[in-house]
Every structure is written in C-alpha cells, then in structure tokens.
Amino acid sequence: xxxxxxxxxxxxxxxxxxxxxxxxxxxxxxxxxxxxxxxxxxxxxxxxxxxxxxxxxxxxxxxxxxxxxxxxxxxxxxxxxxxxxxxxxxxxxxxxxxxxxxxxxxxxxxxxxxxx
Numbered sequence: 001x002x003x004x005x006x007x008x009x010x011x012x013x014x015x016x017x018x019x020x021x022x023x024x025x026x027x028x029x030x031x032x033x034x035x036x037x038x039x040x041x042x043x044x045x046x047x048x049x050x051x052x053x054x055x056x057x058x059x060x061x062x063x064x065x066x067x068x069x070x071x072x073x074x075x076x077x078x079x080x081x082x083x084x085x086x087x088x089x090x091x092x093x094x095x096x097x098x099x100x101x102x103x104x105x106x107x108x109x110x111x112x113x114x115x116x
Contacts (some may be wrong), residue, residue: 009033017041070103085110 001040006024008030019041021034062115073079080095081088086107095103 008029008034012038012042015042017045021105038052082106 001064006025006027006029006090007020008027009018009020010031011018017038019034019038021030023035024030024033069084071079071081071083072095074092075080076095077094079088080092082103085103085106087102089099
C-alpha cells in the first residue's frame with residue numbers, strides 16, 4: 001500500500017508558536033489550514049499585548065464621586081474649572097463649542113509635573 005506523509009508543522013520563530021496539522025489528505029491543504037491557525041494565534045497574541053499595554057497606560061484609575069476632572073458652573077458665576085490643574089475659563093459656551101486647547105496644555109503641564 002502506498003501512503004504519503006501529509007502532516008505539516010509550522011513554527012513562528014519570533015514568538016515560538018508551533019502549529020501542527022494533519023487533518024486533511026494533502027500536504028498543501030494541511031499547510032493552508034495551519035497557516036490560518038497560525039495567523040489566528042498571532043492575532044490573538046497581538047490583541048493580548050495591546051490590551052496589556054492599554055492597561056499599563058491607564059494605571060490605577062478609580063472613578064468615584066468627587067474625582068471628576070472639571071466642574072461646569074452654568075448659572076451665576078459662568079465658569080468651567082479643571083480641578084486637577086486649576087485652569088479655568090469664564091465662558092462655558094466657548095468650551096462647549098470645542099475650545100479645549102487651554103485645558104489640554106494645562107493637563108499636559110500637570111501630567112508632566114506628576115511624572116517628574
């Protein structure tokens with residue numbers, strides 16, 4: 001009886017992921033299926049690394065009442081104040097229209113002081 005070996009093993013050298021496939025009858029089909037499985041595993045690994053990086057960048061954030069970044073006073077005093085940096089604008093309508101450059105630069109300066 002003539003038999004052929006059609007099993008395929010693919011190793012991704014940078015990550016060390018090994019995929020073996022021997023379900024199909026031909027080596028070409030096994031290789032195609034193994035490549036799809038390898039791509040899927042690499043994509044999952046990349047997603048896990050991205051999630052870990054996002055978690056690292058986020059740090060320990062606890063959101064609770066009183067931990068808000070900005071206060072909006074719309075009646076009487078008409079003020080928007082960043083509670084972390086102390087930056088404030090006396091016209092809330094301008095902030096609502098998208099003028100956030102002052103808040104962004106104050107936040108960058110505040111973050112830089114926190115890191116140093």
